[in-house]
Amino acid sequence: MKAVTWHGKHDVRTETVEDPKILDPNDVLLKVTSTAICGSDLHLYAGSIPEMRSGDVLGHEFMGEVVETGANVSRIKKGQRVVVPFCIACGECYFCKHDQTSLCDNTNPDAHKVEELYGYSGSGLFGYSHLFGGYAGGQAEYVRVPHADVGCYVIPNGIPDEQVLFLTDIFPTGYQAADQCDLKGGETVAIWGAGPVGLFAALSCKLLGAGRVVVIDRIPFRLEMAREKVGVETLHLDKDDIYERLREITDGRGPDCCIDAVGLDAHGTSLHEMYDKVKRAVGLETDDGTALRQAINCCRKGGVVSVPGVYGGVVDKYPIGAQFGKALRMIGGQTHVHRYLDRLFDHVQNGVDASFPITHRASLDEASDLYETFRTKEDECVKVVMRP
Ligand SMILES: NC(=O)c1ccc[n+]([C@@H]2O[C@H](COP(=O)([O-])OP(=O)(O)OC[C@H]3O[C@@H](n4cnc5c(N)ncnc54)[C@H](O)[C@@H]3O)[C@@H](O)[C@H]2O)c1
Ligand SMILES: [Zn+2]
Ligand SMILES: [Zn+2]
Structure with a gap:
């Protein structure tokens, strides 16, 4: 075939x-x-x-x-x-029975390799x-x-x-990203990445009752798709001051929830982001944390950072202080x-x-x-x- x-x-x-x-x-x-x-x-x-x-x-x-x-x-x-x-889910293990099928215990014959990295492996x-x-x-x-x-x-x-x-x-992935924000109705959600996952996350936030959804990217036609086909607001990563704009529209508090729909191959241009590029190139870091760091920084105190974007290894300069100091709840996963x-x-x-x-x-x-x-x-x- x-x-x-x-x-x-x-x-x-x-x-x-x-x-x-x-x-x-x-x-x-x-x-x-x-x-x-x-x-x-x-x-x-x-x-x-x-x-x-x-x-x-x-x-x-x-x-x-x-x-x-x-x-x-x-x-x-x-x-x-x-x-x-x-x-791939077996339907019978502890995780499948608890509705967490991407964590299935029985479908990854290579689990021992992942266990070395993560302690335990997810599904095949x-x-x-x-x-x-x-x-x-x-x-x-x-x-x-x-x-x-x-x-x-x-x-x-x-x-x-x-x-x-x-x-x-990608539809369930966007939906889970929104679901993990625990929306009660009326929240402001900022989403990094206007790719298919970010767009479905935006649509899902609306379905689940968010009051205001802002999608951030630097690709004009993708931002246009977010506005025209999903009916949400957009910001341009390089032309807008993201932190300031998000602060302005939330009475100075920051978005209730920030979704990273970019993941480990994020692109950026600032000095911080060049640092990731160099460290990845010489094998001192596996994943680029550009989008994740900005999402954590912009999120309001006590908010949720939901991460559908895929990460595989380690991110340098992970702002654990900001996550702790603002009492953020962070959740990711396949x-x-x-x-x-x-x-x-x-x-x-x-x-x-x-x-x-x-x-x-x-x-x-x-x-x-x-x-x-x-x-x-x-x-x-x-x-x-x-x-x-
Ligand atoms: N958790 C899961 O189960 C699951 C499932 C599907 C996809 N994903 C992951 O979701 C992520 C997005 O997937 P996609 O199909 O939408 O990919 P995509 O490559 O089409 O979209 C990514 C978008 O992010 C933008 N971007 C890059 N750097 C950025 C930055 N610093 N800030 C804001 N935007 C930035 C790009 O311009 C692009 O439009 C990927 O990491 C993918 O692996 C996860
Ligand atoms: Zn299972
Ligand atoms: Zn996929």
């Missing part, structure tokens, strides 16, 4: 690879009908995540039709159209390195889905692919996608447009060019969807 494979920094190819097979009685095989490139794939593309191997099949945002089912699969049937959360992830199970991803014609009865969600009422594809990741799917299917069925970030539609053959376009944000690229 055809699949998008990783070969090193900025080297992604569309190649013929072996077809996936059922390896476990709980597996199903999907014929992929739609798949997307995620900001998280850009960390792999940038070479920021270790334990990738040449030829690994990429992709963790995918959906399709079930073409084969393993002997133990009972809920999911051949011919059904399903979406699949990017985190599709298409996301041999730190997280080495599972082949879904930027392919076919994909194997383990624990299929837990991981496949049947699409109700023939909703078209583009309205449900992002339920695999998304517990399963937790949110019923709610988000309801929103889509009630008319929320979950396809709004799509700017590029293509076939798998164009993946190499589109990874580059998505990385550089050229051609007004916000979100790429491929149809195998």
